[in-house]
Amino acid sequence: MPVGKIRSESQTLAEHRLNYPALANKAYFNYGGQGTLSRGSLEEIQTAYQLVQAEGPFSMRMLNWITQELQRTRECFASELGGDPTSYAITHNATEGCNIVFWGIDWKPGDHLIITDSEHPGVHAAAEQVAKRQQLKLSMVPTAQNQADESILERISSTIDERTKLVAISHVLWNTGRTLPVAEIQSLCRKANVRLLIDGAQSAGVIPLDLAELDVDYFAFPGHKWMCGPEGIGALYIRPSLIDELQPTFVGWRGSMLGEEDKHTAAKFEVATSPFPLLCGLRSAIDLHQRWGTAAERYDQLLENVRTLREALSSIEGVSLVIDHQRAPSGLVSFSLIGKSHSQALKTLERERVLLRSIPTPDCLRASIHYLTDKTEIDRLVSCLKAVLAE
Amino acid sequence: MPVGKIRSESQTLAEHRLNYPALANKAYFNYGGQGTLSRGSLEEIQTAYQLVQAEGPFSMRMLNWITQELQRTRECFASELGGDPTSYAITHNATEGCNIVFWGIDWKPGDHLIITDSEHPGVHAAAEQVAKRQQLKLSMVPTAQNQADESILERISSTIDERTKLVAISHVLWNTGRTLPVAEIQSLCRKANVRLLIDGAQSAGVIPLDLAELDVDYFAFPGHKWMCGPEGIGALYIRPSLIDELQPTFVGWRGSMLGEEDKHTAAKFEVATSPFPLLCGLRSAIDLHQRWGTAAERYDQLLENVRTLREALSSIEGVSLVIDHQRAPSGLVSFSLIGKSHSQALKTLERERVLLRSIPTPDCLRASIHYLTDKTEIDRLVSCLKAVLAE
Numbered sequence: 001m002p003v004g005k006i007r008s009e010s011q012t013l014a015e016h017r018l019n020y021p022a023l024a025n026k027a028y029f030n031y032g033g034q035g036t037l038s039r040g041s042l043e044e045i046q047t048a049y050q051l052v053q054a055e056g057p058f059s060m061r062m063l064n065w066i067t068q069e070l071q072r073t074r075e076c077f078a079s080e081l082g083g084d085p086t087s088y089a090i091t092h093n094a095t096e097g098c099n100i101v102f103w104g105i106d107w108k109p110g111d112h113l114i115i116t117d118s119e120h121p122g123v124h125a126a127a128e129q130v131a132k133r134q135q136l137k138l139s140m141v142p143t144a145q146n147q148a149d150e151s152i153l154e155r156i157s158s159t160i161d162e163r164t165k166l167v168a169i170s171h172v173l174w175n176t177g178r179t180l181p182v183a184e185i186q187s188l189c190r191k192a193n194v195r196l197l198i199d200g201a202q203s204a205g206v207i208p209l210d211l212a213e214l215d216v217d218y219f220a221f222p223g224h225k226w227m228c229g230p231e232g233i234g235a236l237y238i239r240p241s242l243i244d245e246l247q248p249t250f251v252g253w254r255g256s257m258l259g260e261e262d263k264h265t266a267a268k269f270e271v272a273t274s275p276f277p278l279l280c281g282l283r284s285a286i287d288l289h290q291r292w293g294t295a296a297e298r299y300d301q302l303l304e305n306v307r308t309l310r311e312a313l314s315s316i317e318g319v320s321l322v323i324d325h326q327r328a329p330s331g332l333v334s335f336s337l338i339g340k341s342h343s344q345a346l347k348t349l350e351r352e353r354v355l356l357r358s359i360p361t362p363d364c365l366r367a368s369i370h371y372l373t374d375k376t377e378i379d380r381l382v383s384c385l386k387a388v389l390a391e
Numbered sequence: 392m393p394v395g396k397i398r399s400e401s402q403t404l405a406e407h408r409l410n411y412p413a414l415a416n417k418a419y420f421n422y423g424g425q426g427t428l429s430r431g432s433l434e435e436i437q438t439a440y441q442l443v444q445a446e447g448p449f450s451m452r453m454l455n456w457i458t459q460e461l462q463r464t465r466e467c468f469a470s471e472l473g474g475d476p477t478s479y480a481i482t483h484n485a486t487e488g489c490n491i492v493f494w495g496i497d498w499k500p501g502d503h504l505i506i507t508d509s510e511h512p513g514v515h516a517a518a519e520q521v522a523k524r525q526q527l528k529l530s531m532v533p534t535a536q537n538q539a540d541e542s543i544l545e546r547i548s549s550t551i552d553e554r555t556k557l558v559a560i561s562h563v564l565w566n567t568g569r570t571l572p573v574a575e576i577q578s579l580c581r582k583a584n585v586r587l588l589i590d591g592a593q594s595a596g597v598i599p600l601d602l603a604e605l606d607v608d609y610f611a612f613p614g615h616k617w618m619c620g621p622e623g624i625g626a627l628y629i630r631p632s633l634i635d636e637l638q639p640t641f642v643g644w645r646g647s648m649l650g651e652e653d654k655h656t657a658a659k660f661e662v663a664t665s666p667f668p669l670l671c672g673l674r675s676a677i678d679l680h681q682r683w684g685t686a687a688e689r690y691d692q693l694l695e696n697v698r699t700l701r702e703a704l705s706s707i708e709g710v711s712l713v714i715d716h717q718r719a720p721s722g723l724v725s726f727s728l729i730g731k732s733h734s735q736a737l738k739t740l741e742r743e744r745v746l747l748r749s750i751p752t753p754d755c756l757r758a759s760i761h762y763l764t765d766k767t768e769i770d771r772l773v774s775c776l777k778a779v780l781a782e
Binding site: 094222224 | 440643
């Protein structure tokens, strides 16, 4: 199906959704876990594999192709999130980017690492591991669900001490959708001469961002969640002036054999052979979003969808929203079913082909709402929840 | 094209080669860089992507699928290289496996790391980086090309001192194809209470191996070279009794959220979201080799092909083989063209669709010979080399 250059020219959302085979047979609310891959992305991946076999797989021509694919992908990320392509290291996922930063800091025993109490379990475990092995003090700032931004800022500020080298926070907390005031947190860290790592797993592809304008230190994100790329591609954005300071840990041919002109780019954190054909699928995914609308237009649509769901959920007796909308202008809507087992509810919903996930802390269900989400999906979720509550 | 259960039943090599689209339009000698992907592997990958979209992409069912795919892939590696599936951590490439070991050792400043002078530049750079950041002494054992095994063993033995914690060597040196006596090196390291890391990039999928029987400490390898899997999947084998001792560095949900029964398996070194659909392609690749013949049968065929090429090269005036066959019972045949620029020769050959690579040290060309290599490819290489020499 041809996709118009500008949404208003030609396409309804219903038409646009036809690009995504995953949306054909279910109501889908798990973009925060993994986004839907478009038919075009899969075709680009297939075409790339065929090119690799036709011209290689290993040849001078294909080595140049890999270099170009990586460069074009850094440019694509920059077109979506701002800054210079040389600020982006291509990774496999957001967690790898967080680990590059955790292990790239010049820690001394007794130094201090600060995270929040709502980091993703994988990133939380990574922070605990670096703290254990580097003999760091690890502090966790509480992010109780409806706390004011000012209170979180104060807690971070008062937790920073003279041994603090890094604060690591999620832009959007994975459990509740709570959105943290990253500009203000970056500003207070900058003043305290402390580096800030932002886990953008639940904000990249959701909230319009210009990372260069925000002047963030480190921003790690996946391509396979809200951006709807294939699983296994992500990136780490590094503020240009920090690229020399941060030290590579895992090292391989990609980062260590760069030409003189690239030695001081974020590419120095890339390691070795990765699934390069998938880069084409990731760029195709981002391109499709951009052709649908600007980041701001997509975000507006997403927030409208979120409001629709929140209003519907508010009207159901037995559903409790975890957090106020004003604290969570994100794609995540977390809620609990009073007196019901969430894991049991999830199974029932999945049988009905309504896909969302449960969260352990706080015990709740989490629906990911995309700009791609349509009214019929929300209606189906609401009616299924009513049925579960009536059981 | 159907593939018979046993080669002798039904298939000629010419028929078998039809499984690999890359072999249709060139003479291919770069398996040591990247192996050819079969049509079946690409179809399996495509089918997996379609399944992920049909049943997810993110759902309880697909989370179970990921767990099963990883487990089946560990089993597949074990079926090819021996040992228990729980000894295999799935990585993206061999270099990542080497880094997991380099950074997983409990180093103290002044400890001693030993490598050879012929490690792959990526792994060499990784060793230098860990040595720099952990303040280690780094020694390089020379592996001059036609040196006897005993001499290399003596050099390793005499380089080991009371501060040595790790020796890291390639099973087959990437530059010359020289094969190191890994069983003997493992034995001397064991006696000295020093761990041994083997980079199997140029031996996995070439030399029949039973890693459990060899009782090796750590063996890192890629799936995308001689095994002919898709780029971006590899593994690290860890001797079962060393799994608890080695510490994870990069950490994410896969390694940190394992069930109680898996906490002491090599899976604890796996990080986060990877290109899971490619696992199906990798297994399909290994399965296709296994249906063609046993590891021993494939190795015999490969060595026969190597002898054919070596004999042909020996008869060309102006070609000098870098190393004796007896020192290099591997798939790599390195040779120099006397008085010619190897990079220029490479370009000419690539224009003729004869693909091999050059090596910086020693300055030479390297042809990778697989069991898949056929006589017409070798003839074409030889006639192209003669043309280059005649220019």
